[in-house]
Amino acid sequence: MSRTVLTLSRRARQQALSIALGLALGPALAAGPAGGPFPDAQASDPAKLGWMVGAPPPPDRVIRFDDGSYWAFPAMRWTVSNFRQLMPTVNVSRGLGPVAALPSALRDDLDAVRFTPLNSDRPMTWRESLDANYTDGIVVLHRGRIVYERYFGVLKPEGQHGAMSVTKTFVGTLAAMLVAEGVLEAGQRVDHYVPELAASAFGNATVRQVMDMTTGIKFSENYADPNAEVWAHGAAGNPLPKPKDYTGPRSYYEFLQTVKPEGVHGEAFHYRTANTDALGWILARVTGKSVAQLLSERIWSPMGAEQDAYMSVDSIGMPFAGGGLSTGLRDLARFGEMIRNNGVFNGRQIVPAIAVGDIRRGGSTADFAKAGYAQLPGWSYRSMWWVTHNAHGAFAARGVHGQTVYVDPKAEMVIARFASHPVAGNAAIDPTSLPAYHALARHLLAAPR
Amino acid sequence: MSRTVLTLSRRARQQALSIALGLALGPALAAGPAGGPFPDAQASDPAKLGWMVGAPPPPDRVIRFDDGSYWAFPAMRWTVSNFRQLMPTVNVSRGLGPVAALPSALRDDLDAVRFTPLNSDRPMTWRESLDANYTDGIVVLHRGRIVYERYFGVLKPEGQHGAMSVTKTFVGTLAAMLVAEGVLEAGQRVDHYVPELAASAFGNATVRQVMDMTTGIKFSENYADPNAEVWAHGAAGNPLPKPKDYTGPRSYYEFLQTVKPEGVHGEAFHYRTANTDALGWILARVTGKSVAQLLSERIWSPMGAEQDAYMSVDSIGMPFAGGGLSTGLRDLARFGEMIRNNGVFNGRQIVPAIAVGDIRRGGSTADFAKAGYAQLPGWSYRSMWWVTHNAHGAFAARGVHGQTVYVDPKAEMVIARFASHPVAGNAAIDPTSLPAYHALARHLLAAPR
Structure with missing residues (x-):
């Protein structure tokens, strides 16, 4: 298997290099880059496989960034808990204040909760779903207390894991905060804030269209297409020295200036990572x-995070807003709990209640429907949150390999999950996760303790 | 000036690349790589110069690893507080336990303390010495309380700064702990623990000789000599992809296996970074x-550090034991205070008292004298600590650009300092720091409060 991992095809290497941190793939993608079948959760357990263990590690257990081995499955399951060992990063400091406690009230009845996966008639238990989803760590809060907490593979409570596209939700929330505070005008044009983007497709979009990903931009995240813009995006943001014959953009910001229009702004939801990078630039x-x-200043420190988080950076030190965040699992849960409490946590109003209310109400379901997510009927996307509009009013942050912050207001439940599913796309993961979350919520409502 | 910084000569680039993290230079080196004169502390203040500020930063304010700009003065003054933004690193977790408080009892009488620099007859104040030494941050503990604390440039209390060769002292202390516990035999040969080193100069040295740097190994840290082994060491440990025509060792461990003998083990102190890397391998x-x-497990977590630290790694993920640690300043002070208290801190015995006692007694002053440090008469080196054998029994960890942990038992004083002096060598820094430390100690003894 080590041979499989390390002897990557040129395309796989290019892909791995260009993805640079597991750039978030569109959740509509159903198939992983290398296709299947993949070893299951047990067989791909990174702790059992012994990646990067030993002094030195055996050659077939070394994971590198520059040869692309870091992103091949199953080595990727080690990588997601160790991005900083492969690339430059910037700290997201928790500051030096006290940690906001997350009280524990563990329950042993959740593993047996049953649900029926989407597109299936064969029930599954909650515990079984964790393996099905290649879960690396999961915390469930009920009424602010930890009722369930598990770690697998190489993730530890004191470790950090790539949040991937959950990063977008943090950036969207920051933007929503600044809008609520009047610092940022959602109706203003992008080029008002970032004149360098005037000639790009972003220039005449509004900040709100960027926040809700309804911009009309040409940005394919189809990794099967060698001309997809996502390759140029990854190459631009790759922190390694550029090849001598490289003529493309040399940073995320340079890339954003090359984005061409496609379609009309404000008519439909299109999940495109470049929007978040543009939003990050606007915020900066x-x-x-x-x-x-x-x-750090607006969320991590005030919420009393228990660990620093970090973000990957490009070659000029700009954080990867579209997917570069790594955090501790319980800090992800703290964030979710703060949002569930309408922005209040650790004794203070961290996100304005009006901003959380706007997120919870969601965006346009009609715009969302045009994106064709068959498994997400009636959903919408608002300020980089996915809003279910289900009976519980649930909404979520979602990352490409199964990372999530899932907030269920009616059940007073928050789920924070890190995962490393081999398939890069939630379409493959949702069938055994969305109904599991909802089943857990119903169980907690019925047996609240 | 930006032109000066970015238009580096080939030699400067090679040097910067090879140093890979500011590899500790021998403290005997009196002249900086580029010679002088250098802008003073104010003119080289990295906050004023605005390195890496802006979205994006102006091109002449971007600092990169791969072009060597990170290590040119004055950009280096930003780099030392931001190594992780330039290269891969591994976390040194503080764990999730409570922080051990460092009570504060700030005094305003220390700035005016006067001393006479070495080789000078012109007195200077403590406050003046901070600029003279390009201090980035300094904390003075007296009887365990913070009596003085200052930050300059881009270092913040919640930041981390490169400890450079102070890293060695941590590694030496870990080794001393394992020796005291009987896990490691100081009299045992290196190749007993690391058979891969059998054919190298380290093979037939004892662990103690490595710990005290009395090995007879060929390892020049003379950066003016293009054939100095320190270049090969840096190239081996450089985390960037190796050039196509590169045929040398590809990791720190591979490099160590190439080290040739020179002289006789156990006869004289020779300050050589490779010893610490070998010791790190033995410990691993x-x-x-x-x-x-x-x-993390033996020091950072038990001492109740307030921040995670981190270490740079080579291309196979091995931490740079010889100089790769970055820490918060107050955590460095906690470490010193723990050692001052014979290994006790945060309510527990962290380092065995017998190990601290052995360090405090020092090594062979005769062996040390052979190294010819004119400014360090009567000193010795033990378990990677510098022992002054002065009337106060002071001993210290020392880094190449002025980093220190200075423990003065008689004055019940600990100084933790981060600095970024343009000259890579304590010979240029000691004249305005060692007498300053001693003057402060005498002042605290005379006016203890």
Whole structure:
């Protein structure tokens, strides 16, 4: 298997290099880059496989960034808990204040909760769903107390895991905060804040269209297409020295200036990572602080996080707003709990209630429907949150390999999950996760304790 | 000036690349790589110069690893507080326990303390010495309380700064702990623990000789000599992809196997970074844990550090034991205070008292004298600590650009300092720091409060 992992095809290497941190793939993608079948959760357990263990590790257990081995499955399951060992990163400081306690009230009745996966008639238990989804760690809060907590593979409570596209939700929330505070005008044009984007497709979009990903931009995240813009995006943001013959953009910001229009702004939801990078640039320009600094000052520090988080950076030190955040699992849960409480946590109003209310109400379901997510009927997307509009009013942050912050207001439940599913796309993961979350919520409502 | 910084000569680039993290230069080196004169502390203040500020930063304010700009003065003054933004790193977790408080009892009488620099007849104040030494941050503990604390440039209390060769002292202390516990035999040969080193100069040295740097190995840290082994060491440990025509060792461990003998083991002190890397390998082999893990489990977590630290890694993920640690300043002070208290801190015995006692007694002053440090008469080196054998029994950890942990038992004083002096060598820094430390100690003894 080590041979399989390390002897990557040129395409796989290019892909791995260009993805640079597991850039979030569109959740509509159903198939992993290398296709299947994949070893299951047990067979791909990164702790059992012994990646990067030993002094030195055996050659077939070394994971590298520059040869692409870091992103091949199953080595990727180690990588997601160790991005910082492969690439430059910037700290997201928790500051030096006290940790906001997450009281524990563990329950042993959740493993047996049953649900029926989407597109299936064969029930599954909650515990079984964790393996089905290649879960690396999961915390369930009920009424603010930890009722369930598990770690698998190489993730530890004191470790950090790539949040992937959950990063977008943090950036969207920061933007929503600044809008609520009047610092950022949602109706203003992008080029008002970032003149460098005037000639790009973003220039005449509004900030709100960027926040809700209804921009009309040409940005394919189809990895099967060698001309997809996502390759150029990854190559631009790759922190390694550029090849001598490289002529493309050399940073995320340079890339954003090359994005061409496609379609009309404001008519439909299109999940495109470049929107979040553009939003990160807007935030940095408006506040004079990087997304990492903002995250530290506006969320991480006030919420009393128990660990620093970090973000990957490109070659000029700009954090990857579209997917570069790694955090501790319980800090992800703290964030979810703060949002569930309408922005209040650790004794303070961290996100304005009006901003959380706007997120919870969601965006346009009609715009969302045009994106064709068959498994997400009636959903919408608002300020980089996925809103279910289900009976519980649930909404979520979602990352490409199964990372999530799932907030269920009616059940007073928050789920924070890190995962490393081999398939890069929630379409493959949702069938055994969305109904599991909802079943757990119903169980907690029925047996609240 | 930006032109000066970015238009580096080939030699400067090679040097910067090879140093890979500001590899500790021998403290005997009196002249900086580029010679002088250098802008003073104010003119080189990295906050004023605005490195890496802006979205994006202006091109002449971007600092990169791969072009060597990170290590050119004055950009280096930003780099030392931001190594992780330039290269891969591994976390040194503080764990999730409570922080051990460092009570504060700030005094305003220390700035005016006067001393006479070495080789000078012109007195200077303590406050003046901070600029003279390009201090980035300094904390003075007296009887365990913070009596003085200052930050300059881009270092913040919640930031981390490169400890450079102070890293060695942590590694030496870990080794001393394992010796005291009987896990590691100081009299045992290196190749007993690391058979891969049998054919190298380290093979027939004892662990103690490595710990005290009395090995007879060929390892020049003379950066003016293009054939100095320190270049090969840096190239081996450089985490960037190796050039196509590169045929040398590809990791720190591979490099160590190439080290040739020179002279006789156990006869004289020779300050050579490779010893610490070899010691790190021994520790990893004996414990099954990396130096970063050991540092977390044996020191950082038990001492109740307030921040995670981190270490740079080579291309196979091995931490740079010789100089790769970055820490918060107050955590460095906690470490010193723990050692001052014979290994007790945060309510527990962290380092065995017998190990601290052995360090405090020092090594052979005769062996040390042979190294010819004119400014360090009567000193010795033990378990990677510098022992003054002065009337106060002071001993210290020392880094190449002025970093220190200075423990003065008689004055019940600990100084933790981060600095970024343009000259890579304590010979240029000691004249305005060692007498300053001693003057402060005498002042605290005379006016203890």
